[in-house]
Amino acid sequence: MAAADVLPETASVHWRRRVDAAQLRGRGRLWTLTMAAHVVPFAGAASLLLWMQPLALPVALVCFAHAWIIPELYAQRGANVLRPARRMSAADAAPGPEQRSVGLLGDLVGHEARELHARTGLVLEPGRLGAWLVGEKGAVLLHGGRRPRAYCYCVKVDPRRPAAADLPSGDRIAHLLLALRSDEQGFATVANLAFAGAPWRLRRRMSRETRAALKAALASDSRSSARL
Amino acid sequence: MSKLIRMDHTGHCTLAEWTPDDPAAVERAVEAFRSELDRGYLAMVSTGPGHAEHVRELPLDAELVIMRLPISGG
Numbered sequence: 001m002a003a004a005d006v007l008p009e010t011a012s013v014h015w016r017r018r019v020d021a022a023q024l025r026g027r028g029r030l031w032t033l034t035m036a037a038h039v040v041p042f043a044g045a046a047s048l049l050l051w052m053q054p055l056a057l058p059v060a061l062v063c064f065a066h067a068w069i070i071p072e073l074y075a076q077r078g079a080n081v082l083r084p085a086r087r088m089s090a091a092d093a094a095p096g097p098e099q100r101s102v103g104l105l106g107d108l109v110g111h112e113a114r115e116l117h118a119r120t121g122l123v124l125e126p127g128r129l130g131a132w133l134v135g136e137k138g139a140v141l142l143h144g145g146r147r148p149r150a151y152c153y154c155v156k157v158d159p160r161r162p163a164a165a166d167l168p169s170g171d172r173i174a175h176l177l178l179a180l181r182s183d184e185q186g187f188a189t190v191a192n193l194a195f196a197g198a199p200w201r202l203r204r205r206m207s208r209e210t211r212a213a214l215k216a217a218l219a220s221d222s223r224s225s226a227r228l
Numbered sequence: 229m230s231k232l233i234r235m236d237h238t239g240h241c242t243l244a245e246w247t248p249d250d251p252a253a254v255e256r257a258v259e260a261f262r263s264e265l266d267r268g269y270l271a272m273v274s275t276g277p278g279h280a281e282h283v284r285e286l287p288l289d290a291e292l293v294i295m296r297l298p299i300s301g302g
Contacts, residue, residue, distance in 0.1 A: 157296075
């Protein structure tokens with residue numbers, strides 16, 4: 001890849017290996033193993049306790065609760081990347097700048113993506129790695145075709161820049177979208193992976209509106225996988 | 229008419245407009261472009277549906293050049 005095509009921000013994370021499809025699958029499997037490493041010991045300990053001493057039921061229940069809650073917390077962390085950013089002041093949510101920013105974003109995407117954004121606040125962007133859902137402070141990549149996995153990335157306009165604090169929502173998404181379009185692998189390299197797992201785990205933690213966007217992204221990913 | 233815009237707290241603002249056959253307007257646009265680069269902005273040009281390109285010189289033939297801030301992992 002020519003240097004001009006590489007996302008400039010990757011220089012700030014030069015120690016990271018550039019993300020590609022193989023690395024994505026590897027990281028996905030690692031997440032599954034990590035979840036198993038959290039769940040199996042707690043569930044096993046709970047079962048063993050019950051088998052050895054039924055009176056230990058309360059302790060076993062606490063173990064089961066741990067086995068359930070840890071994966072749920074990770075899934076919640078993943079779903080959080082698609083939540084709208086918290087507004088710092090009323091001026092940030094002023095209708096004029098918001099409308100202008102959404103107008104510019106609308107010019108960058110097609111009719112379907114524009115309509116989906118109006119309903120869900122998220123932009124669907126098909127890529128080479130899979131289908132992306134882009135929000136104000138992160139993006140979710142659906143990758144894997146028949147058995148897709150959701151990769152939730154925490155990424156946003158660099159908060160160290162003073163101008164970043166006042167950006168309206170459409171501009172925040174447009175920043176991420178332009179970076180994603182210029183270098184998809186670089187975008188995934190710069191972003192921090194917050195969660196990887198089955199889309200249904202993510203779906204349970206999403207709002208009703210944004211679930212429609214996840215459904216559209218899953219359909220887009222399976223369509224693009226079928227073409228390959 | 230080509231446009232150089234910057235995404236900011238107003239939604240976006242137009243920094244310069246030019247046509248390639250107007251040297252004075254081109255010069256103003258190039259100056260505005262460099263000034264934004266010096267402030268740490270990155271310049272992007274859409275190159276078709278789903279594609280964008282990072283540019284380091286003002287592409288005079290581009291319809292729209294968008295200045296954006298860098299991104300980082302959260």
